[in-house]
Amino acid sequence: MVDPLLIINVVILFVMAIAMHRKIRHKPLARYFFSGLVLKMVSGVAIGLLYIVYYKEGDTILFHEDGMRLSRAFYEHPGQYFQILLYNSQANDIWGTLKLIDQPRAFFMAKAVSILHIFTNGNYWVTGFYFSFFAYSGLWTLADKLATYFPWTRFASIVSFIYFPSVVFWSSGITKEAVAIGLLAWILALYVPVIAKGKVIHKRRVLLSFFLLFLLWILKYYYAAVLIAVLTPTLILGILKSRSVGTHWKFQRQLLYWLSFFVWFVIVASLVHPNLRLDNIMDVIVSNHDLFVSISNTEDLIHFPDFGSNFMAFAKNLPRAIWAGLFQPLPWEVSGFPRNIAAVENLLVLIFSVAGLVSFWRFNVSNNGILVFIAIVYIFILAAFLAYSTPNIGTLARYKSAFLPFLVYISLADPFVKRLFKFHRRDVPGSS
Numbered sequence: 441m442v443d444p445l446l447i448i449n450v451v452i453l454f455v456m457a458i459a460m461h462r463k464i465r466h467k468p469l470a471r472y473f474f475s476g477l478v479l480k481m482v483s484g485v486a487i488g489l490l491y492i493v494y495y496k497e498g499d500t501i502l503f504h505e506d507g508m509r510l511s512r513a514f515y516e517h518p519g520q521y522f523q524i525l526l527y528n529s530q531a532n533d534i535w536g537t538l539k540l541i542d543q544p545r546a547f548f549m550a551k552a553v554s555i556l557h558i559f560t561n562g563n564y565w566v567t568g569f570y571f572s573f574f575a576y577s578g579l580w581t582l583a584d585k586l587a588t589y590f591p592w593t594r595f596a597s598i599v600s601f602i603y604f605p606s607v608v609f610w611s612s613g614i615t616k617e618a619v620a621i622g623l624l625a626w627i628l629a630l631y632v633p634v635i636a637k638g639k640v641i642h643k644r645r646v647l648l649s650f651f652l653l654f655l656l657w658i659l660k661y662y663y664a665a666v667l668i669a670v671l672t673p674t675l676i677l678g679i680l681k682s683r684s685v686g687t688h689w690k691f692q693r694q695l696l697y698w699l700s701f702f703v704w705f706v707i708v709a710s711l712v713h714p715n716l717r718l719d720n721i722m723d724v725i726v727s728n729h730d731l732f733v734s735i736s737n738t739e740d741l742i743h744f745p746d747f748g749s750n751f752m753a754f755a756k757n758l759p760r761a762i763w764a765g766l767f768q769p770l771p772w773e774v775s776g777f778p779r780n781i782a783a784v785e786n787l788l789v790l791i792f793s794v795a796g797l798v799s800f801w802r803f804n805v806s807n808n809g810i811l812v813f814i815a816i817v818y819i820f821i822l823a824a825f826l827a828y829s830t831p832n833i834g835t836l837a838r839y840k841s842a843f844l845p846f847l848v849y850i851s852l853a854d855p856f857v858k859r860l861f862k863f864h865r866r867d868v869p870g871s872s
Contacts, residue, residue, distance in 0.1 A: 507553030638682020765823025
């Protein structure tokens, strides 16, 4: 007999999709909404099958199991459930049965899963559909905002945020990446008008962005930290340009202003919280690096010679860390499933990046060059940080979905690449 809750949740998801499409049906990318959504939902099922059937272990299974224990507690001991949910109370019989209590960010994810499990009767797949929908709504909205305010990048927006394989796959289902990438995309989508035109954003949206950023900090603090460090000076620069009618500021002037804001922001942040000091950050990275080295096979690792918690070791290995974060592994470096799939995609990303680099001069540098530079800074910081702290190739392939769509986006944004893929100018409203 079919579970009535299953039918109800499928109907709810269908209504949510229809409602969102009705709201955005006049947007530039509306025609791609349903195809991208179907691909996202299929990916949510595929990622579950990968871990449940192929690997037979993984975080997604642990999130589901702890979520099930907590959701059952909601019906049997609701008071204890809310004590755990809100305060991590240990004064109950449930706490000792949970597996992720010693991992605060993972346990936060398990609690989020438990909330949905209450309404889905613990159905792994339906709960995964909700997470996939959240991630997709953020990615699609960000792509549409970029296509609206930078219309010549419409092709790049569609490919990088809606259809690019690993971005779609790794940010689906019951995974931290699905929530984190969804949060990241929604935050940026709220601020695209400020970045592009210096427009004033409504204070309710500012408050919403702070709430989303708070959730992102709890779940993936390093995503949030890099985003804040890069986004804050970008917003200040956008506002200053609009207030002084500075849309024709030279690239060098914009770069000087942005770097000044960035450096001061990093200094202030390091003084406000000791964990953000450079030496503490390096210690955290090295401890994470050593942990992954100890639990990974040698062939699955990115190797950094003489790596340690000192500035010279970081600086010496920085080019390798950025390269590894962006493009490794390549097809001739690995063998076997699923490494080969990731390697082929990395080769494609490398080709895109070279094509984008060759034609970089086509950008209107005075207006858009600074945004490309800022995107590259964000990409390089995250790529190096993730390669250093998670040198396992498989784990890195999943984590890089936080910056990969932006790399693909700036690589494909140029007219040269659009011509290469026969994406004609008449398909791009407002192109010039």
